[in-house]
Amino acid sequence: MASIGDVAKLAGVSRSTVSLVCNNKGYVSDETRKKIEKAMKELNYIPSELGRNLKMQKSGIVGIIVPDIAHPFFSTFIKYAEKELYSRGYKALICGTAGREDVEEAYLQMLDRRTMDGVIMGAHSLKKERYLKIDRPIVTIDCYLADYIPTVHVDKRQVAEKAASLFLEKNRKKVVQLVSSHTIKNYENEKEQLFHELLEKQGCEVVDISIGYNTFTAEGYKDAAERIFEECSDMDGIFGVDMAAIACLREAKLRKLKVPEELSIVSIDGTYITKLGPEILTSIVQPIEKMAKKLVSMIILQIEGKQVEEIKAIFDVEIQDGETC
Amino acid sequence: MASIGDVAKLAGVSRSTVSLVCNNKGYVSDETRKKIEKAMKELNYIPSELGRNLKMQKSGIVGIIVPDIAHPFFSTFIKYAEKELYSRGYKALICGTAGREDVEEAYLQMLDRRTMDGVIMGAHSLKKERYLKIDRPIVTIDCYLADYIPTVHVDKRQVAEKAASLFLEKNRKKVVQLVSSHTIKNYENEKEQLFHELLEKQGCEVVDISIGYNTFTAEGYKDAAERIFEECSDMDGIFGVDMAAIACLREAKLRKLKVPEELSIVSIDGTYITKLGPEILTSIVQPIEKMAKKLVSMIILQIEGKQVEEIKAIFDVEIQDGETC
DNA sequence: GTGAAAGCGCTAACAT
């Protein structure tokens, strides 16, 4: 493989001049530029990123760590993040942690090893102190770690209010809220508590049922749905993440419960699986693309050594009119 | 940031000895090893991959190029590929090409630029000649490029046979086959033609309806489903990819067609979205995890300079008993 | 068992 030196030799110039041509920098006379370009073509020269990376002390790679790459929320997030990263000259390295304790740690180390210039954290299964030790670019999805670590999330109050309004409109009296148990506090409680308050104030009972935090597979959600209907058969509303909501929709049908007549189901996230059918789910939709873009711009600011003034970016949610509430 | 030289200086040894300790190579006396380890700890030394990569002429990164990262088939594929790559010491860089013509080319160039050691191609929107110019490690998902480029796919005959048997069991008389128009021949026709033959031989009509090759979004599939029911209202069977099948399921309900009584729907892929509900789709399931593992082992063989004897790996499919046929 | 030396491919400050 031809290196910059080979090109320089063939063109009869120095390596630095070749470098200038490659990167469109500085002043190079038309004549020498021509010579160099000819030599590059002749040798089929392609600059190696490896040399460049070492010199520049950066790889141009941003890691995206999520619990489950195949989960509709995260896969959609990754899709938009990659797109945005690419358009800004970066590449996306991914990692799915679920079911692999040690892996998150291993990927975080790649940050120190300079394999990655920064990390977008969508998973956080390690102890909080571990994250505080990181002094390299990092941002999180919906997770508070420290005041200096940027994060994005949706407006929790808005989620609770919009969801509550949907159930109240239908005059529901007993709503099951599916909650997940988290390792690290990520405001989640705020939303859940608000949801309680808002409904209870109007005389609607709210029952929390926990689905494991690391339940990200279709099977996991199905098991959870069965449990829900066993634990609480007289509810008339369910509020939970997309996949859980769909699993509940199925469970309701199996039990001959009519949705939405007898049971209202509202999902949070509103990923594409809620839009496919056969029933469109009534959902609180997170603006995944916008959040991905914001997170990318935050991580790039950090990588490029600039100040991130907006540490917490909060997004609005939309109600998706569906057929399940 | 401490470099290997700093550690060497502090420990009073040469850089090469530090390198040996880092990589558990060669013979180092217990005494010097101790000294070096102490120095590493003291300086909080973390070896940089950048230097190592340049020296080794490899990045340890494998690119995965797919049309749409959020598509359930591809996101599941990526999930398992990343897992397998990780367990074998490699990292996964991803790229979604749909809607971005130039991007696939850009990522392929990263292969030459040594950003990636190899590529798993799940998308192929460029001209065939482009791929034949590549002389770096590359493998494809279900796409024949040349006899020397490894690929994996499912047994097309088996798919056609199993799918056909499902419709024949129900004595269907007019089945719509959803087909996609491809840029590059990837055996796809084999499956479609076989499906035709097998059903027609038994007196069942088969109608092909094309859905755009780059239809990978929920909206795209919904539009396609509407078109299908308009173009062909008297069918009693539909055979197509998961998302299209689900979109058809919805469309059937809207038109008050009973599934599976009046209309059988069989999907191909059998990704998690067919298992969630509310109805479980009758599907021909591709063994995505196995295929991902195989592809990873093929690309690593190439990267490590070994001969890949098995150029074409063909996998069995399973029927998923569902509620739509 | 350890060190010296060379080099991977590139960039950039500085000199000319």
Next chain:
DNA sequence: ATGTTAGCGCTTTCAC
């Protein structure tokens, strides 16, 4: 406008 020089952090061969 172009070349010289130095160096990014690491590995590896070969002496000793």
